[in-house]
Amino acid sequence: MGEHAAELPLLSGTLGPDVVDIRKLTTELGVFTYDPSYGETASCRSAITFIDGDKGILLHRGYPIEQLASKASFVETAYLLLYGELPTEQKYQEFRWDLKEHALLHEQIRNFFNGFRRDAHPMAILCGTVAALSAFYHDGVDISNAASRDLSARRLIAKVPTIAAWAYKYTQGEPFVYPDDELSFPENFLSMLFARPSARYQVNPILARALDRIFILHADHEQNASTSTVRLVGSTGSNPFACIAAGIAALWGPAHGGANEAVLNMLTQIGTRENIPGFIEKVKSRESGVRLMGFGHRVYKSFDPRAKILQQTYHEVVAELGLSHDPMFDLATELERIASHDEYFVQRRLYPNVDFYSGLILRALGIPTSMFTVLFAVARTVGWVSQWREMIEEPGQRIGRPRQLYVGAQQRDFVPFADRK
Known part of the structure; x- marks a missing residue:
């Protein structure tokens, strides 16, 4: 490029191809890149998930998805994604019980459901109710505080399944079923979906394990559309409940979660x-x-x-x-x-x-198609909050602001009504 050349450094990750650092491209050459859908652009640094699509490799924090799906539970995988390491037995038990404690919803949130039509799509109910959590849990919206961020992350992982199950119950005209501390994460979700006050739901362990695997396999998948949405909204400083609601809205698209x-x-x-x-x-x-x-x-x-x-x-x-x-x-x-x-x-x-x-x-499992994307959101909430926390804690993190290739009219003068053709 002669006199218009610029030296652009290569950045190397722990896995995957090198990445060209183009942050000084505009200041040095006066141009920027055009990459519709960001298919060839790394929008962030992340240590959570690695994918090699050519070789069919998916790693969470370095662990192959095959090992996690066969040997770990969804709750254990959630801890790994959130904190970067597999938990000790004590840490796992503490985390598991903390999620059980946070699974309950503020009782006034029940009133939200009555504002929706009975034929409302469960994703509409989930998206609106998750966004409204910020009106109830004020101690979790201070994103500048690490303890507050952690509290919000755990609350979202625990409460989204309850909201999801209640959304289903509401559309079916059935009474809500509260979380059961005696059940595992997938067992509890199945119970909240299918139990009734008159009959305790008998959980089939093979079906519960199948649901647990579905949750593990959908927990995170790198910088997809919904995760990128969560990061972009989070970069504005928005509260975590609004960020996850935005991710749910992106997931709702048929090209993504449907x-x-x-x-x-x-x-x-x-x-x-x-x-x-x-x-x-x-x-x-x-x-x-x-x-x-x-x-x-x-x-x-x-x-x-x-x-x-x-x-x-x-x-x-x-x-x-x-x-x-x-x-x-x-x-x-x-x-x-x-x-x-x-x-x-x-x-x-x-x-x-x-x-x-x-x-x-x-x-x-008896789950209707209207709930499929809702279950996807239950699982992906873990990845979303992990990616959100990582983004917030990234040194030098700035608000997301993509550029554009403008193809509209050039500058022109205003024309009065009488002179317009």
């Missing part, structure tokens, strides 16, 4: 095994509006490592509940087999992803 619901809609559209070959041909010919949902991933160019874990879990749940002859699950199994061996999809690395299996598992 993919597992789209899988079930696709299976319903296909209908029967006999219709699969015709559907596959429509996908190959790129017929308008026909897409193979639940296959492929923007980040993972090989098999989604989370999907491998849920694939096994899915078949465990189907066997436990005797659903192998259920038309929906029979259809999903056949579609999985055909697409996984069809050269068209294999060449394009369109393997089943986490959404393909999570939607089927949630359906098997």
